[in-house]
Amino acid sequence: MRLHREGYKYIIIATVLWIIIGMLTAHYIDIFWLSGLITFVCFLVWFWIIWFFRLPNRIMVHGEEKVIAPADGKVVVIEETYEPEYFKDQRLQVSIFMSPLNVHVNRNPISGVVKYMKYHAGKYLVAWHPKSSTENERTTLVIANDRGELLLRQIAGAMARRICFYVKEGDEVKQNNEFGFIRFGSRVDVFFPVGTKLDVKIGDIVKGGVTILAHLS
DSSP states (O other): OEEOGGGHHHHHHHHHHHHHHHHHHHHHOOOHHHHHHHHHHHHHHHHHHHHHTEEOOOOOOOOTTEEEOSSSEEEEEEEEEEETTTTOEEEEEEEEEEOTTSOOEEEOSSOEEEEEEEEEOOBOOOTTSTTHHHHBSEEEEEEEETTEEEEEEEEEOSSOOOEEEOOOTTOEEOTTSEEEEETTSEEEEEEEOTTOOBSOOTTOEEOTTTSEEEEOO
16 A cells, blocks of 8 residues: 555644644643543544555556446435536436545546546535535546547535646546545546446445446447
């Protein structure tokens, strides 16, 4: 397991704060159980930050006809809906909710060319709020290849305050390579053509780079 580069700053800050709080606690608090409790809480926070930015080693799944999960998390939405930004028509939406305990790397579900990429500043409603997909901080990414176009949307949640993205329009991208990262929990939506046969259902736990969401004809 490695640590993601987006976490280096936060890990250093957490480590320094833990050291400072530990020194202050040892100097000013004489109650053993209280100082021990503070030290333990600091350790839990530090460990959680390490855990959040983990980048586990995985055997990735590949295939030209396969659409691989772009993120770890739970499938919370599968519905036909209107996509207003790029396609401007009905699409099949699959939403993956990433809790603060999930790996937060976002990966390309297919190989292809980035046809559209746009960042939107916005609010920080909870990720499952009906308006989060149109009002929250978010990015919209469209990847196209010979089999069609897929739209992905990174959506920041109440805890997530920073969406990172590493691609731009015109880039050639490979399946399962990173296209972004969301700090501290959120959601990724994938928009398929209506009628696409999915390999997942609501409630399924998926792994980025591993779980097959669907097959493209």
